Amino acid sequence: GQQVMQIPQYQHVQEGEDFTTYCNSSTTLSNIQWYKQRPGGHPVFLIQLVKSGEVKKQKRLTFQFGEAKKNSSLHITATQTTDVGTYFCAPLSAGGGNKLTFGTGTQLKVEL
């Protein structure tokens, strides 16, 4: 079955530093979604990637989907305290049903 690893598990950065989280799958993916969960909150949708090699940007956030559609990354430029939270990838495995499974998440802490 599909196995999804998300690294790193935790990341502490100084405000203004960049941050990247990676999501790696053992199987080819149909698409992948990314969610953000603030402390004490619920997951909130950020983006969906569908095409091989796709890159999407949302202000300081850059999302990439690997050429082989087995990995994805989220990069935040110049982090701010509002970026604090846990970032989850949620891949949909090709031929693996229609449920979204979530990665283990990367918890980001931003210090002033």
Added chain:
Amino acid sequence: DTGVSQDPRHKITKRGQNVTFRCDPISEHNRLYWYRQTLGQGPEFLTYFQNEAQLEKSRLLSDRFSAERPKGSFSTLEIQRTEQGDSAMYLCASSLEVGSATNEKLFFGSGTQLSVL
């Protein structure tokens, strides 16, 4: 409020008791999911419905767990004979899907925090 709502927000119960949670999805959404989340982990898939049909249930899910969506609108999740290991946040999410594929974003509710003593 037109978002996903869950009730109750918190539930404390004694081991062995039955509990039931309710989820009201966004009204036009045809798909409804239940997830479970423990501290430091990602949401774990439990089951999902397309309209009133339960299309998939996690193989890891105990028979003590059952979910319904009788009219294709709200859903209930029941846990029978609760155990301490059932303590978690139970999240409901909904989406509007066209066809059988999963292409749309999930909207999550605030969850029900279950504590089994």
